[in-house]
Amino acid sequence: MSEQAKTHALKGKRILIAKPGLDGHDVGAKVIALALRDAGAEVIYTGLRKTPDYIARIAVDEDVDAVGLSVLSGSHRDLVQQTRESLDAIEAADIPIFLGGTIPAEDWPDLFALGVKKIYTSEMPLADVVASIAETLK
Amino acid sequence: MNAPQKTDRRALGRALSRTANASVADVLASAQGASGACRRIGVTGPPGAGKSSLIAALVRQRLARDGDIAILAIDPTSPVSGGAILGDRIRMEDLAQNARVYIRSLASRRSHDGLADNLPDMLEIIENAGFAEAILETVGVGQVEYAVRHVVDTILLVMPPGAGDQIQAMKGGILETADILVVNKADQPGAQQLASELAGVMKLRGEAPSGWAPPIVKTSIRDSASVAALAEEIDRHQAWLAERAGAKGRLEARRAQHVASLVARRVAEVLERTSPEDLRRPLAGLYESVIRHLAVFNGAA
Ligand SMILES: Nc1nc2c(ncn2[C@@H]2O[C@H](COP(=O)(O)OP(=O)(O)O)[C@@H](O)[C@H]2O)c(=O)[nH]1
Ligand SMILES: [Mg+2]
Numbered sequence: 001m002s003e004q005a006k007t008h009a010l011k012g013k014r015i016l017i018a019k020p021g022l023d024g025h026d027v028g029a030k031v032i033a034l035a036l037r038d039a040g041a042e043v044i045y046t047g048l049r050k051t052p053d054y055i056a057r058i059a060v061d062e063d064v065d066a067v068g069l070s071v072l073s074g075s076h077r078d079l080v081q082q083t084r085e086s087l088d089a090i091e092a093a094d095i096p097i098f099l100g101g102t103i104p105a106e107d108w109p110d111l112f113a114l115g116v117k118k119i120y121t122s123e124m125p126l127a128d129v130v131a132s133i134a135e136t137l138k
Numbered sequence: 139m140n141a142p143q144k145t146d147r148r149a150l151g152r153a154l155s156r157t158a159n160a161s162v163a164d165v166l167a168s169a170q171g172a173s174g175a176c177r178r179i180g181v182t183g184p185p186g187a188g189k190s191s192l193i194a195a196l197v198r199q200r201l202a203r204d205g206d207i208a209i210l211a212i213d214p215t216s217p218v219s220g221g222a223i224l225g226d227r228i229r230m231e232d233l234a235q236n237a238r239v240y241i242r243s244l245a246s247r248r249s250h251d252g253l254a255d256n257l258p259d260m261l262e263i264i265e266n267a268g269f270a271e272a273i274l275e276t277v278g279v280g281q282v283e284y285a286v287r288h289v290v291d292t293i294l295l296v297m298p299p300g301a302g303d304q305i306q307a308m309k310g311g312i313l314e315t316a317d318i319l320v321v322n323k324a325d326q327p328g329a330q331q332l333a334s335e336l337a338g339v340m341k342l343r344g345e346a347p348s349g350w351a352p353p354i355v356k357t358s359i360r361d362s363a364s365v366a367a368l369a370e371e372i373d374r375h376q377a378w379l380a381e382r383a384g385a386k387g388r389l390e391a392r393r394a395q396h397v398a399s400l401v402a403r404r405v406a407e408v409l410e411r412t413s414p415e416d417l418r419r420p421l422a423g424l425y426e427s428v429i430r431h432l433a434v435f436n437g438a439a
Contacts (some may be wrong), residue, residue, distance in 0.1 A: 011220050012159070037221035042245045044224045047231065058227070058234060062243060063151030091148045 009134035011040035016064040018046045018055040020083060023073035028122060032068065032100060035126045039134065052079060056086035059095055065137055066117075071101040077110060084115040098133060141170055144206055144240065144267040154242060157259045162404045163435040165259050174389050176265040177376055180286040182278030183296035188322040189275050190229035192296060192357060195365045196372075197233055197273065205270025206238040210261070212254050212276045215245045222246075226275055240269070248406065253285050255403070258396040261289055287315050288395035291388070292375045294368075296320045297336075299328030313339060317352055317375050324356040324364060350378060404432055 017033045019026055026048055033043045044062050046055065059067050067087070071079055080099060087095055096117040103111070103119055111119060117136055120129045142149035157165065181189050190211065197207050211226035224243035233239045244254040253276060254260070264272045274290055286293055295316035313319070319340075321333045336354050345351065353371050357364040379388070408431045416424060 008220055014155070033223060037216065037223050038219045040220045042215075042222045042224060042243075044243050045228065047228050054235065057147075060147050060151055061234070061240060063155045 008040035009131065010036060010137070013040070013066070013134075013137055014042045014044065014062060014064045015066050015068060015133075016044045016046065016055070016059050016062060017068045017070065018050050018058075019048050019070050020050050020052055020055060020079045021071055021073040021075050022049060023071070024048055025072055026070070028072070028100065029068075029070040031126070032070070032129065035130050036068075036133070039130045052082035052086045055083055056090055056092060059087060060090055060092050064095065066096050066098060066133070068098045068100060068133075071099065071103070074102070076101065076103055077107065077114070080111055080116055081114050096136065098136075100129070141266040142263070144208075144269055147240070150240070150263070150267055151242070153263050154260050157256050157263060158244065158247070158254065160256060160259070161435075162400050162407060165256060165400065169259065170262060170266050172262040172265045174265075176261075176269055177271045178261065178274065178290040178292070179271065179372060180274045180276065180290035180293045181296060182276045182286055182293065182316075183320075183322075184298070184301065185277055187296045187298045187301075188359065189296050190226040191359045192320070192322055192365070192368075193273055193275055194230040194233055195357075195359045195362070196369055197230075197239060199362070199365055199369050200271065201236070201238060203270075206240070206268070207271045207273065208240045208242070208264045208267075208269040209233075209273045209275070210242050210244055210254075210257075210264070212244045212246055212257075212274070214277060215247050220247075240264075248403075253289065258289055258392075258399060284315060288392055291379055292317050292372055294318045294320050294372070296322050297332065298323050299326050299332050301332060313343070313352075314346075317350065318368070318371050319352050319354045320368060321354065321356045323358060325358040325360055329356055350375070401432075408432055 015036055017029050019029050029045070033045050036043050044058070044064065046058060055067065067083065069079065069083060076099060080097065084097060087093065097115060098118050098120065099111060099116045100120040103121060108119055118132055142153045144150065181193055183189055193209060197209065200207060209230065213222055213224050213226065215222045222245035224245060227234060227241050227243055230241055234241055246253065247255045249255050249257070261272060274286070276286055278295065293316050297320065299321065319336055321329050321336070323329065333354050333356055340352065340354070355368045355371055357368050359365070405428065408428055412428070416427060
């Protein structure tokens with residue numbers, strides 16, 4: 001693989017970064033959005049406090065390849081489940097969900113069972129997160 | 139391939155992606171043609187002028203009439219990474235909940251004119267999906283307005299107060315292509331001064347060959363009467379276009395430009411597949427080889 005292809009591993013991919021739920025911190029979401037952009041992705045950002053239905057609708061209208069949810073409020077379980085259901089209900093069962101934020105390790109198995117593709121915490125190096133997303137979307 | 143209808147958002151979204159990514163050969167194979175039935179409005183101007191906010195305000199009012207509305211918002215692709223942050227829809231959040239509004243964010247990608255790859259074809263999909271109106275947002279600085287001219291009927295140039303110096307610099311180009319000059323953020327100081335400066339420039343210019351005198355409209359997204367006045371000017375321009383004898387010629391000019399943009403893309407496709415050895419050949423030979431390859435669609439290109 002050439003250096004160019006490696007650094008721009010997400011070229012041609014469209015990714016929605018969304019913040020469902022009530023917490024008001026979107027620094028992490030913005031940092032990841034920029035990192036994905038720098039890896040070649042077209043990133044659509046929704047802003048704070050979006051409902052799962054709204055997020056699913058935008059994902060379909062924008063025809064994204066993946067939805068990245070950023071959740072710091074602790075209600076990741078419900079929000080993931082509802083977003084997955086909203087997507088499935090509008091013929092978007094094939095759009096994968098990635099989850100980022102403060103997600104305790106004991107919750108991971110449940111979240112994967114609910115349909116989350118990958119989970120990223122703030123301790124993970126950005127480059128690893130980007131590489132993992134690129135690998136999953138290949 | 140059947141044309142997706144505006145109610146089938148999954149199919150519409152996918153058709154637009156497919157077209158955005160399509161090679162010239164694919165575009166030609168799936169082209170449906172367009173009727174010209176959809177009103178097309180272009181909104182251009184410098185970043186931060188309030189284009190996205192103003193489009194949202196306009197659409198809220200224009201939904202009072204019949205018909206659904208599509209908004210295509212183009213943001214620049216980073217030449218370094220090829221990626222883009224597409225943030226226009228943040229200003230249109232309430233509209234995204236409305237079933238009669240479709241919002242699609244686009245990156246300019248390889249397009250060098252400030253538009254997006256295969257934009258004319260995407261607009262045809264929007265038109266054939268049954269939207270009554272399409273609104274196109276582009277970042278306008280420099281050459282963009284000329285390219286926009288051929289894909290929309292009515293061009294709004296949106297400027298914030300304090301853009302006076304820029305106006306002086308761009309007297310020629312940009313002001314000549316716009317159909318409506320919009321001074322936005324009229325709730326802020328300097329709007330009246332900019333409007334006066336614009337009026338001065340337009341007066342110096344004299345009557346346009348087309349006979350249309352671009353109005354200068356002051357708007358604030360906080361003042362719905364000002365947005366209504368802008369909507370009226372858009373309608374007045376559309377009515378003027380429809381009455382003109384040249385109305386038919388406009389669609390033909392649009393088609394000519396459409397094919398010109400396909401040829402330009404095709405040239406880029408061929409050049410991308412030309413080897414460095416060939417690129418070192420004498421110019422005449424290289425030119426002939428490129429011309430020969432243009433009509434030969436093989437493989438992906
Ligand atoms: N005061 C004021 N601010 C406005 C107005 N229209 C837009 N803005 C603000 O200007 C900023 C840029 O707006 P945006 O619509 O994103 O501009 P764009 O880059 O041209 O699309 C935002 O903070 C808007 O809230 C207006 O009429 N008055
Ligand atoms: Mg904008």
